[in-house]
Amino acid sequence: MxxxxxxxxxxxxxxxxxxxxxxxxxxxxxxxxxxxxxxxxxxxxxxxxxxxxxxxxxxxxxxxxxxxxxxxxxxxxxxxxSTPMNAGVLNLARQLHGRYRLGIITDNKRDRMDCLRALHGLDALFDPVVVSAEIGLVKTDGGMFEHALRLIGLGAAQCLFIDNSRRNLETAAAWGMATLFHDDERNDAQALRGALERRLGISLAG
CATH class of the missing domain: 1.10.150 (DNA polymerase; domain 1)
Structure with a gap:
């Protein structure tokens, strides 16, 4: 589950x-x-x-x-x-909020993420926000996923990870997490919505 x-x-x-x-x-x-x-x-x-x-x-x-x-x-x-936020995927996250715990796992610079977390109020929607520069680990190091699981207090099988890198998804899957690939070139939020609905067994508003 x-x-x-x-x-x-x-x-x-x-x-x-x-x-x-x-x-x-x-x-x-x-x-x-x-x-x-x-x-x-x-x-x-x-x-x-x-x-x-x-x-x-x-x-x-x-x-x-x-x-x-x-x-x-x-x-x-x-x-x-100037970072262009993805309105379609953020809307999906808002629909999931309250039904599931939400987090971010990102290879990123600390000062950039501090800026964007404050600008867009990301901490109100995502907890934890796991940033490579804060912990000294990147996603190709499975320890980053271990750290995220420890922070959220759940087992790997209870967590789903969405990424646009198949390599990162393979690392997460090796830790036992469920995974979904998001094609950033197509950026089809509707396709991601459908994949989430099937994987989670729920219905999300169109």
Whole structure:
């Protein structure tokens, strides 16, 4: 019996496959430096950011030096806020809320998720929100799922995980969780609704 549904963040609750694409696209456009140059400057820090070994504040001076320009750090907050949320999937989560416990499991930067959790009130809908940078683990490390299960206080067989990465779903399934794949390219919320209804044995409003 499923009692909790966990959602991935980028590519499921947002419409961009990768959060770094959203951030770097915005910074590239606002500075005129272009996506590729900004992406290259930040990509080398990606692992440290995702595992919580560094924050954007820590790396910002080095990023600016590499880009050859002093960029106002406050622009980063605007870049985070530009993240396109996935209204269709969020609506499904709201319909599940109260009937199931809901959570998020995401490989993400801590400061970005802090910004978006506050901006969109995510903590009112999802608990726990498990962020790689807060625990030093990513989804390919099964320990992240173990951590999420410990926080929610349920067994793996009582939890369903939705992700747009089949590799991540395989890891979750290896821990005994039920899984559903969301195709971020199609982003068919109706198809996800139908899959949830069949898996959970419930009816959700259209």
């Amino acid at each position: 499923i009692e909790a549904v966990f959602f991935d963040f980028d590519g499921v609750l947002t419409t961009d496959k990768y959060g770094s694409d959203t951030t770097n696209r915005y910074l590239g456009e606002e500075t005129g430096l272009g996506f590729v140059k900004v992406d290259q400057a930040l990509e080398r820090h990606s692992e440290a950011l995702l595992l919580g070994r560094a924050s954007h504040a820590d790396i910002w001076p080095e990023v600016c030096r590499e880009l050859g320009r002093e960029i106002d750090y406050r622009l980063l907050d605007a870049a985070f806020r």
